[in-house]
Amino acid sequence: MSIINVAFWNLQNLFDAVPSEIAADLEFTPENGWTEAAVAAKIDALVEGVATMFYGRGPDLLGVCEIETAGLLARFTQALNARLGRDDLTFAHAESPDLRGIDCSLIYSSDIFEPAGVPVGHIVFLRFRTRDIFEVSLRVRETGAGLVVFVSHWPSRSRGTLQSQPYRITVASHLARRVDAWLKLPRARVVAAPLADLTTDMDAAWNRNVLVLGDLNDDPFDISVLSELTATNSLDKLEEDLPAPGDDMGARERYLRRTPALYNMSWKPLGIPGEGTMFFSRDTVRTKQVFDQIITSRGLVYGRSGLRIDPLDYTIHAPRLLWTNQALADDAPRHMVRPKRFDPETGRGYSDHFPVTCQIVTVGMA
Template identity: 45%
Template sequence: MEFSVVFWNLQNLFDTNSSEIATDLEFIPEKGWTREVLNKKIENLSKPLRTMNNGTPPDLIGFCEIESEKLARDLCENVRSGYYEIAKYIDGSDIRGIDTCLVYSKDIFECIETRSFRINFRYPTRDIFLARLRIKENNAELSVLVNHWPSRRGKKGGFDQNDTEFSRCMVAENCGRIVDDLLKIPFEEIKYLPHDILSDRRYVDAINTRWNKNVLLMGDFNDDPFDKSISKYLRAKNDKEIFIELNETLE
């Protein structure tokens, strides 16, 4: 089973209804953020999505820096009318009022569950959004984690990576823990397993079932693949064979 996946940072896609956050950031009609300007931005964002893959829009799209479910629906309808559904939208805790969300093809996927994981900084930051999907064709499950990690911008407005690296490392550690929870048998269950689990096929199958899950991480990580947050704290690997094996599993 093949499907196309895209992630996009929408760069401050606010509505024009003058919410408190939008007003503070000057995304209001009085400052030029009119319905006409918003519609033009939505069209500019939609066009590349409509025309990629030789005119075949993506089947699974993650977004960040979007203010509301309504805007997500407007954008999706502009890409391909009637094709997409939004995984249950959850308003996050970010101080700017921008969220992450996931939209998917109704023909290919069914959403089983969504959750939002809050990161406990002294100041509110973006949640990690989890959607569990079922692929209709083969009944396989796919867990998608949509991320928007803290900016490299420091307190004084500079972009010295060292000023803010700790925050992305913390989010990476949280993201890795979520993946572990999806894949690993909980300690509460492990302590009741026999010491020699390899002698009983039931336990081996149970462990394999947990590990053989499809998990996709997408997002704006505000770091490069070999930065500490990705390589050390998230513990992601640079191994193309893993992607080949994933493709075979989904098929």
């Protein structure tokens, strides 16, 4: 059995200092204090934050969002390798036409994983093109087990929570369709062949390893996550095997309409007063939010396809280093423990989000 360390972190506006139209619009330019020195300080700070994960080993799989370019991602990954004393971290990236010019990406260990397909950034067209849903298919070198990772950053609440909610529901629906594409067989194949001949392949798809990492700008109980993505904290639907298919059109329709349930590990901290991954109080009575989430397929929960994840192994990684107020007592109320955003003037700070972590273990193939 091998352990794979997993993390997700919203890096908060990791732009380079190269002039661009988007950067100018958002004031990330040298004239506004976003200099090469600020970029270097920001990268150094983020690397130090990552180095506090997993007892200094760092993650083997790190989803990130709010990073501007592949060149900047390469620089960040190189700095991670140097700081962690590793040489195996590499990355997958696809430039997206997001209005704000920031992308989702995945850093992974080339010792543990190999690519199993071409990474794809899926763009959801709302009034404006929104941040991509980044899809990466990997294979564990040791066992051959597959893992599909989605890194996603959903539309913000800057227009107001209720006004922007339809945008997040739309992106959630698109992500759900991509998840369905991995966990179910294509309609054309289901219609063309006797279902009895597809049973083995249907079960294999239903139990694939799918992992969703992201800043969803909604809490786990919001409609976009709970209802549209069907990511819940209940095992009731997750534990259901596919029923033995009949061979009539009704059975085909039932299969095609069936919605795979996902398990959202991020419900765990919701019972702790004041706990969360970031501070947001613009138009809600909740001030700490659990926007940064880890969501898994049933295959990962039950170890059906060579990898297993403990559904309770979700941690908000909030070491004192990342706190806004480091003078707080260790047992300070959680609503007072807030992530320290980066200040380009002082070169101090990290991100306005805490990272989240979990672990995956390799198991025998079912």
